[in-house]
Amino acid sequence: xxxxxxxxxxxxxxxxxxxxxxxxxxxxxxxxxxxxxxxxxxxxxxxxxxxxxxxxxxxxxxxxxxxxxxxxxxxxxxxxxxxxxxxxxxxxxxxxxxxxxxxxxxxxxxxxxxxxxxxxxxxxxxxxxxxxxxxxxxxxxxxxxxxxxxxxxxxxxxxxxxxxxxxxxxxxxxxxxxxxxxxxxxxxxxxxxxxxxxxxxxxxxxxxxxxxxxxxxxxxxxxxxxxxxxxxxxxxxxxxxxxxxxxxxxxxxxxxxxxxxxxxxxxxxxxxxxxxxxxxxxxxxxxxxxxxxxxxxxxxxxxxxxxx
Amino acid sequence: xxxxxxxxxxxxxxxxxxxxxxxxxxxxxxxxxxxxxxxxxxxxxxxxxxxxxxxxxxxxxxxxxxxxxxxxxxxxxxxxxxxxxxxxxxxxxxxxxxxxxxxxxxxxxxxxxxxxxxxxxxxxxxxxxxxxxxxxxxxxxxxxxxxxxxxxxxxxxxxxxxxxxxxxxxxxxxxxxxxxxxxxxxxxxxxxxxxxxxxxxxxxxxxxxxxxxxxxxxxxxxxxxxxxxxxxxxxxxxxxxxxxxxxxxxxxxxxxxxxxxxxxxxxxxxxxxxxxxxxxxxxxxxxxxxxxxxxxxxxxxxxxxxxxxxxxxxxxxxxxxxxxxxxxxxxxxxxxxxxxxxxxxxxxxxxxxxxxxxxxxxxxxxxxxxxxxxxxxxxxxxxxxxxxxxxxxxxxxxxxxxxxxxxxxxxxxxxxxxxxxxxxxxxxxxxxxxxxxxxxxxxxxxxxxxxxxxxxxxxxxxxxxxxxxxxxxxxxxxxxxxxxxxxxxxxxxxxxxxxxxxxxxxxxxxxxxxxxxxxxxxxxxxxxxxxxxxxxxxxxx
Numbered sequence: 132x133x134x135x136x137x138x139x140x141x142x143x144x145x146x147x148x149x150x151x152x153x154x155x156x157x158x159x160x161x162x163x164x165x166x167x168x169x170x171x172x173x174x175x176x177x178x179x180x181x182x183x184x185x186x187x188x189x190x191x192x193x194x195x196x197x198x199x200x201x202x203x204x205x206x207x208x209x210x211x212x213x214x215x216x217x218x219x220x221x222x223x224x225x226x227x228x229x230x231x232x233x234x235x236x237x238x239x240x241x242x243x244x245x246x247x248x249x250x251x252x253x254x255x256x257x258x259x260x261x262x263x264x265x266x267x268x269x270x271x272x273x274x275x276x277x278x279x280x281x282x283x284x285x286x287x288x289x290x291x292x293x294x295x296x297x298x299x300x301x302x303x304x305x306x307x308x309x310x311x312x313x314x315x316x317x318x319x320x321x322x323x324x325x326x327x328x329x330x331x332x333x334x335x336x337x338x339x340x341x342x343x344x345x346x347x348x349x350x351x352x353x354x355x356x357x358x359x360x361x362x363x364x365x366x367x368x369x370x371x372x373x374x375x376x377x378x379x380x381x382x383x384x385x386x387x388x389x390x391x392x393x394x395x396x397x398x399x400x401x402x403x404x405x406x407x408x409x410x411x412x413x414x415x416x417x418x419x420x421x422x423x424x425x426x427x428x429x430x431x432x433x434x435x436x437x438x439x
Numbered sequence: 440x441x442x443x444x445x446x447x448x449x450x451x452x453x454x455x456x457x458x459x460x461x462x463x464x465x466x467x468x469x470x471x472x473x474x475x476x477x478x479x480x481x482x483x484x485x486x487x488x489x490x491x492x493x494x495x496x497x498x499x500x501x502x503x504x505x506x507x508x509x510x511x512x513x514x515x516x517x518x519x520x521x522x523x524x525x526x527x528x529x530x531x532x533x534x535x536x537x538x539x540x541x542x543x544x545x546x547x548x549x550x551x552x553x554x555x556x557x558x559x560x561x562x563x564x565x566x567x568x569x570x571x572x573x574x575x576x577x578x579x580x581x582x583x584x585x586x587x588x589x590x591x592x593x594x595x596x597x598x599x600x601x602x603x604x605x606x607x608x609x610x611x612x613x614x615x616x617x618x619x620x621x622x623x624x625x626x627x628x629x630x631x632x633x634x635x636x637x638x639x640x641x642x643x644x645x646x647x648x649x650x651x652x653x654x655x656x657x658x659x660x661x662x663x664x665x666x667x668x669x670x671x672x673x674x675x676x677x678x679x680x681x682x683x684x685x686x687x688x689x690x691x692x693x694x695x696x697x698x699x700x701x702x703x704x705x706x707x708x709x710x711x712x713x714x715x716x717x718x719x720x721x722x723x724x725x726x727x728x729x730x731x732x733x734x735x736x737x738x739x740x741x742x743x744x745x746x747x748x749x750x751x752x753x754x755x756x757x758x759x760x761x762x763x764x765x766x767x768x769x770x771x772x773x774x775x776x777x778x779x780x781x782x783x784x785x786x787x788x789x790x791x792x793x794x795x796x797x798x799x800x801x802x803x804x805x806x807x808x809x810x811x812x813x814x815x816x817x818x819x820x821x822x823x824x825x826x827x828x829x830x831x832x833x834x835x836x837x838x839x840x841x842x843x844x845x846x847x848x849x850x851x852x853x854x855x856x857x858x859x860x861x862x863x864x865x866x867x868x869x870x871x872x873x874x875x876x877x878x879x880x881x882x883x884x885x886x887x888x889x890x891x892x893x894x895x896x897x898x899x900x901x902x903x904x905x906x907x908x909x910x911x912x913x914x915x916x917x918x919x920x921x922x923x924x925x926x927x928x929x930x931x932x933x934x935x936x937x938x939x940x941x942x943x944x945x946x947x948x949x950x951x952x953x954x955x956x957x958x959x960x961x962x963x964x965x966x967x968x969x970x971x972x973x974x975x976x977x978x979x980x
Contacts, residue, residue, distance in 0.1 A: 150588075210716075211721065211754075212525070214717065214722075235589055236589065236634075238672055248718070250722070268593060271593045271596045271597070272592050275592045275593075275595045275638060276638065277637055277672070352641075353595070353596065353642065354641070355645055380596065382596060382597065410599075410600050411600055418595075418596050426641075
């Protein structure tokens with residue numbers, strides 16, 4: 132390492148995204164690219180509950196891999212092991228690049244804070260934080276998992292993966308939602324994790340100063356609604372239509388005045404099925420994932436359907 | 440008030456004689472026994488021995504029997520990956536791999552590692568009747584994640600009824616575990632649910648509140664106290680946690696302690712935390728640990744607060760850092776010292792004392808809180824005062840009371856961290872202990888000897904023979920050289936012949952031949968010495 136560490140910081144590429152979004156596919160894609168094949172590289176794999184799996188899936192290469200106490204629910208274990216890995220990389224391996232595949236439940240703020248530790252900050256520089264988003268499932272996970280939203284908000288670039296599995300209209304809607312969460316991020320649409328690192332090389336990481344998300348923002352909200360009353364189907368459908376820009380998903384049993392059914396709304400598409408008897412003691416029991424609408428307004432809009 | 444009474448009083452917001460201290464020693468106990476976390480967490484005997492060692496070294500008011508949130512998961516069929524310096528990690532989730540919830544049964548005492556842990560609890564109960572024993576159980580949401588994996592977040596939308604069924608099972612498991620721990624003699628049942636930091640307050644109220652409230656109600660019915668542990672970014676859920684009928688909330692450094700204090704006090708429940716685990720306890724030094732502990736003690740206050748780390752203490756945490764925390768909790772004098780240091784630590788006036796101690800006399804500096812108000816400081820000053828006359832004026836001593844800003848800067852300059860401390864010529868020599876007379880004399884004499892040696896090695900002298908070339912000057916020079924030869928000295932001789940050179944020494948040509956002797960001593964190179972340091976040199980002239 133250079134005598135003056137500031138002159139030769141190791142570039143850190145951080146891959147975030149919820150479990151199953153396609154981070155490992157993206158990582159494998161990166162490992163096959165010239166930028167990483169022609170330089171020295173270390174990997175830090177820090178995925179929740181996948182020990183041994185990711186290690187076997189990785190494209191073979193000359194890189195050194197650190198597997199961080201994956202599956203541990205204690206953030207402290209991960210933090211301690213991450214520190215050890217970074218120290219080993221900075222003082223022993225001294226590669227040109229580090230790629231971190233962060234755990235799906237990681238708060239990127241924590242990683243950024245760790246790299247700003249006095250013992251590390253002169254040796255590492257975050258090149259880019261790339262968040263991989265599952266085109267099919269992002270809405271569902273974002274509504275319930277706070278890190279899922281943080282990861283988008285702290286990203287320099289967001290890759291909508293598995294875009295081949297959903298209609299164009301949904302991709303467009305998802306792009307709008309992701310831009311709403313992070314207007315500075317460059318959004319890519321990809322399949323099979325094919326996010327080209329060459330396209331990220333010119334990027335400069337923008338450090339964030341706000342706190343990590345500790346509650347799903349008003350942007351994406353999940354509301355569970357239950358009632359024993361019968362709902363007016365016409366009013367319910369009118370409500371859905373009126374809120375079409377704000378209701379991303381809706382799922383559950385609804386006891387309409389025309390009969391009870393299981394309803395599944397995906398953006399503009401509505402599917403009806405036979406009522407699910409496992410959904411509890413209330414005839415009407417459904418969950419709505421809303422976007423860009425106050426929680427109270429979303430609740431009162433649907434409650435108006437049974438307060439007739 | 441014994442340790443257990445102190446914990447019970449703090450837990451129930453009753454007055455205490457001092458704030459109690461509960462180090463969450465889990466895998467760290469393996470370090471105390473010089474073994475791996477794997478060896479430690481799989482052996483009843485090692486757990487008993489490790490907790491005993493922790494009690495001996497850290498003198499806690501309460502302590503967990505074991506800190507391992509994978510015990511229930513292991514008993515329910517999750518595979519574990521063991522580690523040398525961490526608790527094991529769950530690496531498979533039965534309910535994500537084809538197993539149905541209906542196939543799982545509530546763990547019995549003979550499942551997994553439950554039996555040895557219950558037995559360890561019973562043994563520790565007998566050995567330490569006055570220490571509060573904490574039985575830690577995995578919270579329902581965290582156990583649900585162990586069993587189902589992160590699919591649970593999508594299940595909350597796709598199959599909320601299934602999530603509720605799973606959480607009800609996890610609640611029943613927690614109830615069974617709490618019963619095992621209570622029957623074995625635990626005083627406090629801590630429900631540890633770190634994964635709740637992953638969800639927002641609405642989801643917490645829907646998916647966590649009903650189940651943990653049941654658990655805390657049952658624990659209370661058994662006559663046992665309860666605590667709700669969370670770690671990570673969980674500030675958003677603290678109000679909801681406080682409403683779950685627990686006696687105490689315990690948090691880590693990710694949540695401001697004053698926020699938790701205020702939320703808990705509104706509901707008259709107690710709280711604990713939140714010593715910094717990594718940056719301070721693991722990577723810091725004892726003074727860092729004491730400063731952090733002091734900050735927690737001040738925020739927490741005297742009522743309804745328990746000082747504790749934020750979570751399981753890292754394996755490699757230096758023991759001295761935790762001992763330092765114990766000292767500050769149990770010793771008001773120590774608290775006052777650290778408090779004074781902390782109050783002045785932002786003082787930008789720092790001395791560079793790198794060259795300190797080069798005066799002819801040996802200087803003894805005694806860094807004290809105040810010898811008139813602090814007994815250990817007084818004894819240390821007395822010890823020095825009594826021996827210095829024996830050195831007949833070549834040893835000088837001074838007391839520096841750190842309540843005065845100048846003294847604090849002096850202390851920082853000498854890198855002193857403990858009070859009282861004796862420095863001899865700027866070298867920290869006796870720390871926090873009153874030296875016996877013979878040891879103090881020996882230390883001073885050693886320094887005098889060192890100084891003599893240095894003086895001989897460092898001092899240079901030059902003899903200047905002043906006078907124009909001529910017989911008288913030549914004879915003078917010859918005599919000088921002969922004298923040096925006869926003495927065997929290492930003295931440079933310079934012949935000054937010019938009038939300008941003579942004038943430098945205030946000599947006129949009419950006064951020649953003349954002899955001038957100069958001494959020089961190297962004091963510093965390539966740096967600008969502090970005024971205080973130069974003053975010390977000047978005093979020797």
